[in-house]
């Protein structure tokens with residue numbers, strides 16, 4: 166298979182975007198990626214659109230996006246894996262370039278979540294678990310992560326303060342990211358005293374629904390090298406699934422799909438967690454970032470809380486994590502998130518992140534979870 | 550028949566819809582594969598071990614231990630009037646796990662590992678009939 170590079174990145178503003186349709190959001194990110202790569206869009210052989218379709222009124226969204234981007238008659242289709250849709254699209258696009266089917270492709274993550282009425286969103290939220298045996302008892306998305314948090318606290322002594330430290334850190338970096346939904350710091354006190362959602366998780370333990378888009382352009386090694394300069398390669402891919410139902414999971418303190426996906430990605434890239442210089446992990450809830458640190462091998466099981474509180478996940482720490490604000494402060498347009506993570510890592514590897522830049526970043530990781538771990542994708546990007 | 554299972558209806562039809570009749574009769578049941586004997590809770594029509602599609606319901610012990618729980622303050626559609634309510638996941642002594650709401654006898658601050666019973670419940674009648682189960686403090690005489 167051919168080596169595949171990321172040659173262009175684009176990222177729109179995340180937040181409540183009352184000013185734009187989903188295709189207009191997609192165009193913001195697409196324009197930035199094409200301009201950055203300085204390629205002729207006629208070179209784009211196919212487009213993968215990542216989005217969770219239930220949130221938009223438009224049916225079969227991929228067709229609308231491709232038309233609005235002006236890329237007809239080249240092929241397009243939608244990739245869906247809940248909150249990991251973006252990484253699913255990236256993974257699939259990679260296989261097409263690696264196999265030699267196309268030399269240059271676009272991956273567009275786009276999501277408009279805030280167009281639905283609150284009641285419609287709540288109804289959708291109630292159906293994220295197994296609807297046959299769980300949702301009928303009133304489970305919610307935060308409730309599942311609350312079940313994980315409760316177990317983690319009981320088994321390892323993880324504290325509310327350690328959970329809150331994740332939110333404080335991510336808001337610190339969100340305040341320094343011009344594309345983030347919440348560009349405002351949050352104090353430990355504010356996080357700890359926010360309203361309860363699903364005990365022990367509170368409002369500031371949860372990421373927010375958002376609108377927004379991000380775009381990646383992938384190219385074959387030959388095309389990437391022809392552009393000159395250093396290249397960022399997508400060298401390690403891991404993907405795995407786990408039971409939809411929390412009732413079929415062996416352990417509530419780990420996402421088995423994340424462990425398996427990271428094992429694959431590390432093996433493929435020939436690098437372990439100690440070599441990773443910067444990471445984007447799926448912090449849909451504060452406990453989720455702590456589970457990710459442990460599942461990815463950045464620290465031992467049970468140590469994610471103290472590791473975070475000690476500042477090891479900030480710039481200058483052992484492994485800077487979510488220094489763009491993460492889902493927590495950047496916002497979580499669910500289909501877009503995986504693409505957004507990859508954009509941040511590629512830009513970190515290029516040294517283009519200003520005051521959020523991680524010094525010496527040459528290997529970066531993304532960890533993108535769908536639902537409560539039904540899907541997980543881990544990718545390793547290398548600058549060389 | 551499955552549309553009567555749980556607190557609200559999301560799944561109307563299932564091959565294991567007969568669980569509603571079992572709960573109406575006061576029996577807490579798992580599915581059992583009639584070919585290889587594999588049991589499952591939650592019940593499933595198709596055996597995950599031998600792929601047989603033949604199963605029967607068998608009554609199982611209500612004894613369980615609390616694995617984790619959460620008190621929900623932001624409710625999904627259909628549960629707005631019930632907040633805050635507490636939801637638990639329990640490990641069944643008979644194998645498998647169940648998710649259910651706390652019943653009146655189980656304190657919301659019970660520690661993980663606390664012995665509980667999974668108790669069949671019926672509410673309403675006619676079109677309003679619901680069959681489900683709740684988590685209750687384990688009483689010796691309630692052991693299944």
Ligand SMILES: [Zn+2]
Nearest residue numbers: 582585596599
């Ligand atoms: Zn069988």
